[in-house]
Amino acid sequence: xxxxxxxxxxxxxxxxxxxxxxxxxxxxxxxxxxKGDYPRKEHQLYYKRRSFTSEERRTVLWFFSLLFSxxxxxxxxxxxxxxxxxSWSLFAIVGIIGIWVGIAVGLFIRKAxxxxxxxxxxxxxxxxxxxxxxxxFYLFLxxxxxxxxxxxxLITPCALxxxxxxxxxxxxxxxxxxxxGLFCIGIDVLIGLNSETRQFxxxxxxxxxxxxxxxxxxxMYVHYRLGxxxxxxxxxxx
Amino acid sequence: MEHPExxxxxxxxxxxxxxxxxxxxxxxxxxxxxxQPVHVDRLTRALQKMVPRFPYYQVxxxxxxxWYTLEENPRIPLPVIDSKSPCRYMPIKQRGxxxxxxxxxxxxxxxxxxxxxxxxxGALIFTKSLLAAYHxxxxxxxxxxxKALYKEYxxxxxxxxxxxxxxxxxxxxAFLTYFDPTIPTPDQEKKVFHLPGRKLPIDQYRVxxxxxxxxxxxxxxxxxNASLTEFLTAVYFDALQQIQEIVKAxxxxxxxxxxxxxxxxxxxxxxxxxxMRNFFLILNPLxxxxxxxxxxxxxxxxxxxxxxxxxxxxxxxQQISRNVKGxxxxxxxxxxxxxxxxxxxxxxxxxxxxxxxGSLSNLGMAVLPPSLENIVKTLEFVPPPSTVLGVKCGALxxxxxxxxxxxxxLEETALERLVFSKLRSYGIPIQISGNWKGEE
Numbered sequence: 001x002x003x004x005x006x007x008x009x010x011x012x013x014x015x016x017x018x019x020x021x022x023x024x025x026x027x028x029x030x031x032x033x034x035k036g037d038y039p040r041k042e043h044q045l046y047y048k049r050r051s052f053t054s055e056e057r058r059t060v061l062w063f064f065s066l067l068f069s070x071x072x073x074x075x076x077x078x079x080x081x082x083x084x085x086x087s088w089s090l091f092a093i094v095g096i097i098g099i100w101v102g103i104a105v106g107l108f109i110r111k112a113x114x115x116x117x118x119x120x121x122x123x124x125x126x127x128x129x130x131x132x133x134x135x136x137f138y139l140f141l142x143x144x145x146x147x148x149x150x151x152x153x154l155i156t157p158c159a160l161x162x163x164x165x166x167x168x169x170x171x172x173x174x175x176x177x178x179x180x181g182l183f184c185i186g187i188d189v190l191i192g193l194n195s196e197t198r199q200f201x202x203x204x205x206x207x208x209x210x211x212x213x214x215x216x217x218x219x220m221y222v223h224y225r226l227g228x229x230x231x232x233x234x235x236x237x238x
Numbered sequence: 239m240e241h242p243e244x245x246x247x248x249x250x251x252x253x254x255x256x257x258x259x260x261x262x263x264x265x266x267x268x269x270x271x272x273x274q275p276v277h278v279d280r281l282t283r284a285l286q287k288m289v290p291r292f293p294y295y296q297v298x299x300x301x302x303x304x305w306y307t308l309e310e311n312p313r314i315p316l317p318v319i320d321s322k323s324p325c326r327y328m329p330i331k332q333r334g335x336x337x338x339x340x341x342x343x344x345x346x347x348x349x350x351x352x353x354x355x356x357x358x359x360g361a362l363i364f365t366k367s368l369l370a371a372y373h374x375x376x377x378x379x380x381x382x383x384x385k386a387l388y389k390e391y392x393x394x395x396x397x398x399x400x401x402x403x404x405x406x407x408x409x410x411x412a413f414l415t416y417f418d419p420t421i422p423t424p425d426q427e428k429k430v431f432h433l434p435g436r437k438l439p440i441d442q443y444r445v446x447x448x449x450x451x452x453x454x455x456x457x458x459x460x461x462x463n464a465s466l467t468e469f470l471t472a473v474y475f476d477a478l479q480q481i482q483e484i485v486k487a488x489x490x491x492x493x494x495x496x497x498x499x500x501x502x503x504x505x506x507x508x509x510x511x512x513x514m515r516n517f518f519l520i521l522n523p524l525x526x527x528x529x530x531x532x533x534x535x536x537x538x539x540x541x542x543x544x545x546x547x548x549x550x551x552x553x554x555x556q557q558i559s560r561n562v563k564g565x566x567x568x569x570x571x572x573x574x575x576x577x578x579x580x581x582x583x584x585x586x587x588x589x590x591x592x593x594x595x596g597s598l599s600n601l602g603m604a605v606l607p608p609s610l611e612n613i614v615k616t617l618e619f620v621p622p623p624s625t626v627l628g629v630k631c632g633a634l635x636x637x638x639x640x641x642x643x644x645x646x647x648l649e650e651t652a653l654e655r656l657v658f659s660k661l662r663s664y665g666i667p668i669q670i671s672g673n674w675k676g677e678e
Contacts, residue, residue, distance in 0.1 A: 001277075003275060007278075008343065008345070009275050009278045009344065010274070010275045010276065010277040018278070019282065034344040036671070036673075037271060037344075038320060038322050038445070041322055042442075043319045047332055050298070050311075050313075050334025
């Protein structure tokens with residue numbers, strides 16, 4: 001009978017890898033004599049959280065649909081009773097529908113990049129809708145769209161970095177600091193572009209970036225240099 | 239019978255999800271040491287057949303608005319490799335995680351259960367049933383060997399065979415049956431002495447087991463007119479008293495309180511229940527060491543009389559009613575789970591295990607059918623880790639051997655050494671084993 005030489009257990013004839021440790025099973029040989037009742041090493045186990053089933057997701061969406069239908073109906077009825085027309089309530093309705101779509105997307109889309117793309121598109125659409133209702137399409141082009149796109153462009157690398165970095169810690173915070181610094185510079189440039197003075201940088205964003213840049217660098221240094229010698233998990237254990 | 243899709247936690251279990259932590263894992267284990275190496279693939283097949291027979295264990299913990307609940311969970315546990323430290327943290331609050339696991343290493347298979355679903359007796363029945371399934375699963379059902387073994391196992395009331403449906407009484411929270419709201423609450427217990435000492439690092443749990451001949455310990459207990467549990471509890475008290483005296487000599491402040499040992503009692507036999515969920519109560523014999531030193535005979539005498547008084551069904555019902563009262567209180571029932579979590583943690587800290595200096599849990603005598611006795615060498619009960627007590631002790635007898643197991647979160651091993659050396663001084667031969675062989 002084949003045995004795993006590491007775990008000291010018996011397996012089926014046709015088993016190639018040990019179901020416990022994943023190691024190769026030698027086809028021949030006597031059972032290994034392992035001393036003691038316990039292994040000499042600590043073995044960490046990993047548990048997988050069960051993801052929500054489609055039915056559970058649909059139930060959550062139904063709950064939110066019902067929940068959101070209440071304020072939507074209230075604003076619509078109040079608007080109609082007050083002015084005998086649907087006017088300001090449309091703003092609230094567009095906002096609520098936007099949140100509902102956001103929840104639905106979050107519940108059913110599991111791919112991070114698609115989620116990111118859809119959320120950016122959704123925020124752009126809701127913003128466009130509100131501006132169209134208000135008759136301020138030019139404001140959407142001048143402010144809303146560039147700010148949303150700029151935020152999406154900066155959040156994407158931060159999210160990717162946080163997802164793929166092997167050790168998460170101060171490095172993610174450092175990356176966020178740098179992104180905020182860049183965002184401030186972007187906002188400053190946008191203010192310049194939309195103002196009559198045509199002055200692209202007003203100084204405040206550079207001060208913010210000058211403060212956040214070194215803070216981000218310090219966090220990166222702490223993470224990549226000191227993190228090798230100090231266990232932060234132990235150090236900050238509460 | 240049709241079993242429900244979700245269950246309320248039983249009265250005792252309500253506390254555990256709120257107090258679980260990386261150290262206080264609430265996991266205990268029944269270890270089975272076989273003569274031959276464990277066949278992992280066969281064990282996997284046995285689990286696949288056997289686990290659906292225990293629907294009240296095939297669950298996962300879910301958060302409700304007011305309470306945690308257990309919801310049915312189609313997952314079947316796969317055997318996993320054992321670790322140097324048993325009873326380590328298991329994230330049972332995670333969706334889909336079964337509150338028990340089966341660990342294997344060489345000749346040992348161990349079942350680790352969270353106290354949120356059952357107690358030692360329930361776990362022992364599950365383990366015996368798993369062993370029977372492990373023995374039967376690869377045999378052809380029409381073979382004479384299978385039929386003979388099947389007959390043998392079906393005659394054991396503590397083995398549930400995989401093709402027998404679960405009975406309604408197994409699902410029951412038996413505490414509710416004996417709850418009487420008119421019974422007054424027992425008096426508040428005193429503050430007690432706690433073992434001092436530095437804790438082991440997180441995720442480490444030291445186990446030291448003493449294997450001794452049951453007959454000799456029993457005759458020793460009998461010569462003192464005490465039961466086995468009473469005698470062991472008295473030895474435990476004696477060791478704690480000695481440690482306290484050393485601590486006092488060292489002039490450590492605040493350590494001079496009475497000594498109390500937690501002795502869980504299985505209520506199934508006393509109150510005739512077949513529930514497979516938690517159904518135990520805790521007796522707390524107390525030794526007021528402020529009054530002076532007690533010798534072992536005096537301690538045995540005190541423990542014996544305390545146990546006899548407390549095992550009266552009126553006292554037991556009083557304790558049950560006290561425990562259930564808290565849960566049926568309308569104000570508590572409608573308070574959100576978030577608040578309950580905070581409150582239960584405080585209750586556990588101030589009125590739970592902190593009322594005890596130590597714990598001795600005797601699961602009694604495990605009897606296996608002859609065919610299983612041939613494959614099982616020893617059985618062992620490892621108590622759950624406790625951050626408050628530091629050390630807990632579990633006892634399980636099997637085939638003329640008593641295995642006394644200490645599970646400890648403390649660096650020092652004074653209590654274990656004292657208990658074993660006291661037993662040794664009475665001429666009882668003890669073979670010590672464990673998971674700790676010094677720093678590695």
